[in-house]
């Protein structure tokens with residue numbers, strides 16, 4: 001651990017790591033592909049990403065969008081660990097870890113400066129502090145929603161958690177302590193093992209996917225059941241029926257009973273026209 005702290009002072013720029021990562025970047029004009037070592041990459045517009053982020057917040061709500069971007073970042077962080085940990089140029093733990101933050105910087109997401117790094121893969125100890133500048137998420141959030149009351153760099157939190165968890169081989173969770181979108185000079189994050197955060201549960205649920213389609217189907221079923229229950233409550237004691245067609249016909253009768261229109265009842269013998277007629281005549285139903 002002591003050795004890692006010393007290396008931060010000696011090699012704070014990480015130039016050699018950046019150089020190695022840059023050397024792995026290839027633009028294949030012939031195939032329409034960009035490669036970073038063996039990982040296919042995409043060069044996308046930050047503006048279009050910000051617009052997509054805004055749309056997701058507006059359609060899914062802040063909490064669901066937050067979870068989505070955290071999981072997206074987590075997957076990217078884990079992929080970048082796969083990409084960087086095989087580098088033969090890495091000579092020590094510091095360089096091995098710094099490949100992730102430097103790659104995140106190289107990918108244009110923000111500038112990450114590690115200010116405190118205490119890692120020991122043998123004992124599982126981990127404590128990281130980082131200053132993050134020029135966050136695309138913070139800039140986009142400010143542009144579309146104005147100043148936020150809390151941190152908005154969800155992709156950063158997810159990425160750092162995914163990368164460091166893969167690096168350490170145990171669950172590491174980051175939290176954004178200060179955010180540029182919250183009026184701070186720059187974003188500031190702290191990472192440490194999940195169990196060392198008292199409010200870890202508040203963040204862990206963001207990492208679990210939830211099916212909105214299943215929720216909508218559940219709500220739809222509830223609506224049908226409620227409509228059916230309401231329809232059954234309106235039925236007089238001498239009328240029995242549950243089918244959608246029957247309930248629709250009874251709904252029409254309900255509306256007619258509250259007005260002065262003439263009603264013509266048609267149907268085959270035995271379908272219950274006389275019951276409907278009596279119900280209409282007795283007029284126990286008031287349209288609502």
Ligand SMILES: [Zn+2]
Pocket residue numbers: 135138151152153176178179180181187188
């Ligand atoms: Zn931020």
